[in-house]
């Protein structure tokens with residue numbers, strides 16, 4: 001195979017590509033240390049490439065921790081487990097379930113590497129439920145000079161606050177210890193209702209149950225509500241997931257009715273209104289994740305919860321007024337505040353609004369028009385989803401930004417993990 005084809009890397013949506021000089025997959029710690037010391041820079045650690053931003057892109061080395069897997073230890077009393085950070089979330093949930101432990105919450109899919117999900121503060125929905133990094137008790141990380149460093153919340157609270165949402169900028173995270181909860185079952189319900197009413201009672205609706213989220217279907221006026229509560233009830237069957245088919249139908253309707261918005265609205269609104277409700281009980285790991293096979297690009301901002309309804313009204317008006325080509329649903333969630341310095345949920349109860357645009361269509365005009373709305377309401381971007389902010393704007397959004405950057409400099413004094421994109425993001429002079 002010619003060299004030009006050999007080292008191709010691409011993210012999940014295909015929007016970000018790279019052709020690094022080296023694509024490496026170290027077998028063990030010794031090889032990882034050696035690579036960090038000697039591989040062509042910049043070195044970027046890859047999870048499974050589910051980020052939409054250029055976090056993993058590098059012309060030097062893209063390094064996968066696929067060989068750092070598995071359940072390494074667990075403590076049944078403390079409900080803690082130590083796993084290799086390269087493990088995918090799906091297999092990890094099965095291992096945890098097998099030892100009677102559970103993640104308190106999950107995002108929409110379970111195919112990311114856990115190390116990758118931690119690094120960008122991946123989250124699900126629930127007013128009292130934090131993003132994945134809030135579970136971290138301890139981290140083992142190989143720094144920019146190849147040294148293995150270990151940190152834990154009790155002994156190193158500041159380092160843990162700096163590194164928990166790491167963006168792959170502090171080193172290669174090889175092992176993490178997380179604080180779990182006892183295995184549980186969830187009663188999941190789904191129904192539709194007019195979005196106008198949801199927006200009127202936004203905060204009370206979004207905080208009424210353990211986990212509440214909704215999808216607004218463009219040009220429908222309808223919200224598909226999803227809630228889950230812990231239950232002792234016996235397991236019933238989860239209905240087949242039809243999200244992919246539903247998105248394809250929305251695309252077809254867009255194709256035929258783009259120029260007839262009133263008819264599009266009427267047809268989609270009435271079809272969504274007739275969706276049968278869902279109500280089932282399943283183990284936690286079988287409730288949260290779904291398959292996502294129809295590719296899209298995404299922008300998601302995390303706003304103060306009290307701004308959520310206003311921001312969403314403006315985003316819907318923008319989409320339906322100026323971007324009839326958009327057909328993907330808008331996802332709305334809430335996330336608990338936390339103490340991680342680079343967490344977009346740092347010290348504030350948040351509402352997350354995610355907008356999507358199907359591939360291969362150009363998502364940038366819609367996202368560029370939406371971003372000032374998110375910014376106007378004080379939004380912080382999801383690190384793994386498209387945005388146009390750089391260090392100047394980001395540092396103003398994160399009160400402990402300078403402290404985090406000081407820890408980064410100490411962990412990576414030679415800027416081994418700083419690509420051109422990372423330099424712009426973090427304000428590093430190369």
Ligand SMILES: Cc1cc2nc3c(=O)[nH]c(=O)nc-3n(C[C@H](O)[C@H](O)[C@H](O)COP(=O)(O)OP(=O)(O)OC[C@H]3O[C@@H](n4cnc5c(N)ncnc54)[C@H](O)[C@@H]3O)c2cc1C
Nearest residue numbers: 047048049050051107108113115116119122123168173384
């Ligand atoms: C279909 C789909 C659904 C999604 N659903 C959600 C959702 O519900 N909620 C949500 O919040 N996000 C969601 N995301 C975003 C996704 O969870 C994040 O972008 C996540 O970071 C991707 O994980 P990854 O393993 O693919 O990491 P990558 O995208 O490969 O890497 C992300 C970052 O992690 C760093 N990294 C990876 N592994 C390590 C390591 N071991 N040590 C140090 N740094 C590391 C990389 O350097 C990079 O900076 C979704 C994305 C897609 C495509």
